[in-house]
Amino acid sequence: MNRRNFLQGFLATSAMAAAPVSWVYAANRPGNVPPLDISTLQWKSAGDLPDHYTLLNTNPLNAMPSIEKLNPDITPAGTSFIRWNGNMPDFASIDVDKWQFKVDGESVITAKSYTIDDLKTKFQNHSLHLTLECGGNSRRNFYPKAKGNQWNDGAVYCSKWTGVLVSDVLNDCGVKDDAVYTGHHSFDKHLSGKGEAISRGVPIDAALNDNALIAWAMNDQPIPYLQGYPLRIVFGGRPASISSKCATGISIRNKVHDGHKMESPSYRVPTYPVAPGEMVDPKDFEIIEHMIVKSLITSPASGTEVKLGEPLTINGHAWAGLRDVVKLDISYDYGVRWHSTTLKKPVNPRAWQQWETTLTLPEKGYYEIWAKATDSEGDSQPVVQPQWNPKGYMFNGCHRIAVRVV
């Protein structure tokens, strides 16, 4: 029996009460129906990850999926990238009933603390598909190389999150007029064992006006451990570093938040265009508040072979930070000609959008297929390297795959 079958057998026959999944009717499950892939919810470390992940780091754990795994419209548990900045919590010891989410800070009117049950029952519940992209997604494409995790183009995903609006919770506590920024807090600790691993935030306007969530479910299941069980702050379209996993609270600050990884040059880009490789003074950086127009080709996998004359269906996703994507073009001749594709509207703002086209490549040989998205303000993806920056953030050059016609 391989590891996966073993796990499934174990999950089907044991009590199913173990966190995070409680499977009430497990005993009634017909033996020939395999359970949903819920084992992914309990992955705890690098050793649990299957072959479609490439490990960038084990401590802290950072892993990226192969791009074709991101093909579904809604990214399933067990395929999204995994990014931790510090020591992961001891997930199994988390008591979900006792979990507290605190709202405090200089600019809160009444500091309050909520259990997850309080959140579920006191506020309207919402489900949203939200795109989470690491600020350093695609970093490995920059030349010269920028230091940091060398993410492929897969440090992005769009799952369905269920929770309450950040704004509803902040308004329940009251926001003073002098509020400037939020500070987001998590349970996990810095690698040194002291202080938070990461604590970032957003301008107060974003916290009050984005449809951002304090979520307890991802794709209608408890949030997988590695994606932030039991509660996560989720802001679509902004650097995913803001979307705190294992979230313990939000401080309403009367200044720009000064938590760990808010300091320059973390999650910041130069305030002026710099030459590739140029040194930049830390005072000349500004915070990345949102991500920018970008796309992925998720099918076929790069390296696919097709027979001459055989139609090839190409599809993927496109997203544009706080904007919508209005056009997705592809080229199979290095950008000489561009061909339009069918592009869907987002299911809700800040969800990634699906596109598809079918083409028949004209003759035998090697092709590159490039995808280029254009957003509602007319901005599109560069075909070569975008503005280089010292930390390698916001790479949004066209995604490319190789196809051979035989």
Ligand SMILES: Nc1nc2c(c(=O)[nH]1)N[C@H]1C(S)=C(S)[C@@H](COP(=O)(O)O)O[C@H]1N2
């Ligand atoms: N608690 C906690 N939340 C966190 C982080 C972290 O290290 N700890 N990393 C952030 C960063 S930098 C990113 S890119 C996303 C990654 O989310 P994912 O692991 O679900 O892909 O989580 C963010 N939230």
Ligand SMILES: [Mo]
């Ligand atoms: Mo990130």
